[in-house]
Amino acid sequence: MRLLIIGGGPGGYVCGIRAGQLGIDTVVVEQAKAGGTCLNVGCIPSKALIHAADEFHKLSGYDGRSALGITAASPSIDLSRTIAWKDGIVARLTGGVQGLLKKAGARLITGQAEFLDGKTVQVTTDAAVLRIVAENVIIATGSEPVELPFLPFGGKVISSTEALALDAVPERLVVVGGGYIGLEIGTAFAKLGAAVTIVEATSKILPQYDSALTRPVMASLEALGIKLMLDTKAKAASDTGLMVETADGEIIDLPAERILVTVGRRPRSQGAGIPGLSLDMDGHFIRIDENCRTSMRGVFAIGDVTGEPMLAHRAMAQGELVAEFLSGKKRVWDKICIPAVCFTDPEIVTCGLSPDEAKSAGIETTTGQFPFTANGRAMSMEAENGFVRVVARKDNGLILGLQGVGEGISELAAAFAIAIEMSARLEDITAIIHAHPTLGEALHEACLKALGHSLHI
Structure with missing residues (x-):
């Protein structure tokens, strides 16, 4: 086989489609559903929830006080129906990805991949254990939410994945982490009626942006009634909510039905037998060159597993680049910017x-x-x-x-x-x-x- 891609997220499936179009014998292995995190439990479902929350919030404001002259009587939301609508969008898109791979001539296998060496991968499916030998292998295993050791996921402590599947709006939601994921989901649930508190260990939200850009967001959080606790550290879950320590050392028990932990994402570089390849690493990220080649001949890596920025469109661009590079086209990563x-x-x-x-x-x-x-x-x-x-x-x-x-x-x-x-x-x-x-x-x-x-x- 010419090309084996491990991971069917934005980078993997785009690489598979383009490689198939270019006549490269290609197999994509995905352990869950085509589309990966972004399509199934990340970018797409979160934007669907944000849209639904925006629509509900706007309708809730049209109570006769609106300058537009619109009045609406007691709007309500059935979150289970909203989630079903969101799931329908995801299903359409995952089906579309499968169809595009098939049309391009690439094969999609659902199973767990494990490197045996740099050319050989064992794939465990529901029906069989396959051994695939490929001339070139692409690692596109993506990333996963960071779990805090003192707030393990389970019960009322949830990651963004579980937050996007809730069938009811929690009365009180505490978000640990003031980055973009926590603010996006926290804002959506505040618009749906939850009492939201955001706990951030540093002195500002969205640390990657300057204050001029975050100031309007801060104003919006305040207008929505979201309580923002900066310089505050999460300590442990309690029977009623979350124990936190403020900047002055005070211990407070924040009541919450759900605790959403959004303190970052980490690359999936420790599974699938990847450590056994002894690739050059940059921390937990796989080091690559301008063609997305790793330190092992014939092994490439794309997407979140290769470093920041961990964005779906960066992975897509890398996937397309590698497919064209393998087809003989002169392609190097020379992007000036990534929005x-x-x-x-x-x-x-x-x-x-x-x-x-x-x-x-x-x-x-x-x-x-x-x-x-x-x-x-x-x-x-x-x-x-x-x-x-x-x-x-x-x-x-x-x-x-x-x-x-x-x-x-x-x-x-x-x-x-x-x-x-x-x-x-x-x-x-x-x-x-x-x-x-x-x-x-x-x-x-x-x-x-x-x-x-x-x-x-």
């Missing part, structure tokens, strides 16, 4: 360098920021809380980074990435006619501001 989206309320998008990152790199920059309070489309959507910011070289206007926060701003991620990957300058963006009225006009205006001649502020 990242945080689906909080409001959403956050980052792409390329932030002002602080550019400064740390010794680059003299100019920035431009345009608020959605001056954007007609945002006003008409009641979505004025946020802005778009551009970071460019001061000497020639080359765009180094784009960031934004606002309702629906995730849809600008592609425009941000295109501008940076195509090496656009400020004048390139301002020369493009942006449709009116749209949120995308904020990108145009931010670039105008950086050039010193903004029109609408």
